[in-house]
Amino acid sequence: MMVDYQSLAVRGVQALSPYQPGKPIAELARELGLNPDDIVKLASNENPLGPSEKALEAARDALGELCLYPDGNGFDLKQALAARFGVETSQITLGNGSNDLLEVIARCFADGDSEVVFSQYAFAVYPLVAQAIGARGVSVPARDWGHDLDAMASAITERTRLVFVANPNNPTGTVHGAEAVLAFLEKIPARVLVVLDEAYCEYLQGDGYADGVTLLSRFPNLIVCRTFSKAWGLAALRVGYSISSPAIADILNRVRQPFNVDTIALAAATAVLGDAAYLQRSCEVNAAGMAQLEAGFRALDLPFIPSAGNFIAVEVGDNAMEIYQSLLTQGVIVRPVGGYGMPRHLRVSIGLEHENAKLLQALAKALGRDSQGA
Ligand SMILES: *Cc1c(COP(=O)(O)O)cnc(C)c1O
Numbered sequence: 479m480m481v482d483y484q485s486l487a488v489r490g491v492q493a494l495s496p497y498q499p500g501k502p503i504a505e506l507a508r509e510l511g512l513n514p515d516d517i518v519k520l521a522s523n524e525n526p527l528g529p530s531e532k533a534l535e536a537a538r539d540a541l542g543e544l545c546l547y548p549d550g551n552g553f554d555l556k557q558a559l560a561a562r563f564g565v566e567t568s569q570i571t572l573g574n575g576s577n578d579l580l581e582v583i584a585r586c587f588a589d590g591d592s593e594v595v596f597s598q599y600a601f602a603v604y605p606l607v608a609q610a611i612g613a614r615g616v617s618v619p620a621r622d623w624g625h626d627l628d629a630m631a632s633a634i635t636e637r638t639r640l641v642f643v644a645n646p647n648n649p650t651g652t653v654h655g656a657e658a659v660l661a662f663l664e665k666i667p668a669r670v671l672v673v674l675d676e677a678y679c680e681y682l683q684g685d686g687y688a689d690g691v692t693l694l695s696r697f698p699n700l701i702v703c704r705t706f707s708k709a710w711g712l713a714a715l716r717v718g719y720s721i722s723s724p725a726i727a728d729i730l731n732r733v734r735q736p737f738n739v740d741t742i743a744l745a746a747a748t749a750v751l752g753d754a755a756y757l758q759r760s761c762e763v764n765a766a767g768m769a770q771l772e773a774g775f776r777a778l779d780l781p782f783i784p785s786a787g788n789f790i791a792v793e794v795g796d797n798a799m800e801i802y803q804s805l806l807t808q809g810v811i812v813r814p815v816g817g818y819g820m821p822r823h824l825r826v827s828i829g830l831e832h833e834n835a836k837l838l839q840a841l842a843k844a845l846g847r848d849s850q851g852a
Contacts, residue, residue, distance in 0.1 A: 540742050586733050704719055798824055
């Protein structure tokens with residue numbers, strides 16, 4: 479008898495479409511016969527500086543331990559994180575990237591009877607993890623491309639178990655300040671968990687910044703997720719962490735895979751936390767590149783969404799996919815965001831100065847304009 483194995487998958491999984499990552503440099507090089515060194519990838523919000531020397535050294539030093547299982551408790555990394563943020567190690571859960579944690583959180587606290595609330599235009603992983611566990615994803619219409627926190631609070635029902643808030647959000651770059659986040663948390667019932675995804679928090683500076691970790695003592699239903707993939711420059715190693723109440727962390731630690739962060743990743747992440755100069759340079763390069771791209775977009779008369787992250791969504795028009803393709807043939811990879819319901823935009827990660835200049839030049843050409851503002 480012929481079995482349709484796809485029909486055996488649980489319902490949420492059958493209807494799942496996988497996360498669409500940015501096109502890898504090697505793939506575009508193969509497809510177009512280009513030299514990988516001539517390709518600029520501004521598609522996955524990676525750190526354009528390359529990894530920190532301290533992280534590299536620690537990673538190399540750890541290679542001799544490849545035959546051993548990693549420290550499943552991530553003792554050193556948790557110690558370093560706890561010291562940095564003034565929390566207990568019992569509040570920390572490590573993840574294979576923060577993506578891993580987003581999924582573990584959903585699996586721990588929601589099921590087929592649950593509703594999971596997130597915003598329109600929010601990070602694509604939230605609806606994915608909700609659907610995979612058969613929960614009902616509730617997408618709340620955005621306001622000015624950002625989370626409408628009031629509407630999200632109002633969307634909570636007795637079935638709601640989880641609310642995902644990306645602050646700043648990817649792919650829009652929108653951000654809410656401390657007051658808005660506080661007011662939001664005050665409206666959420668204590669039985670509903672709020673996941674504050676702060677993947678880009680290191681780029682934020684200044685007064686109004688909503689630091690989720692400082693809110694944990696007031697809101698035991700809060701889980702703050704962070705990552706080493708962006709400002710810390712370790713995307714390939716897959717390290718993220720959450721900080722929460724010890725009770726929640728205990729649950730997450732039961733469900734995560736016992737060795738979900740490997741030895742090299744643990745060593746490099748622990749080391750990079752001690753590289754303040756690297757983080758500072760990451761932020762400086764990002765601020766300069768953001769200003770460069772904004773000026774370039776203005777010169778091209780392209781509207782953009784002001785961004786607090788290391789990327790920016792620029793509105794190129796109805797033919798965004800053609801522009802995207804034209805950029806590819808010119809050796810520049812950016813990210814189409816039609817899948818996010820933003821078919822007129824492209825998301826561009828902030829690169830080094832010459833990479834941003836190349837993007838702006840290629841964009842001008844794709845739009846049939848004179849090169850300017852680059
Ligand atoms: C990049 C990103 C993450 C996670 O990245 P990991 O590499 O899995 O740590 C999480 N949330 C948002 C909003 C992101 O943009």
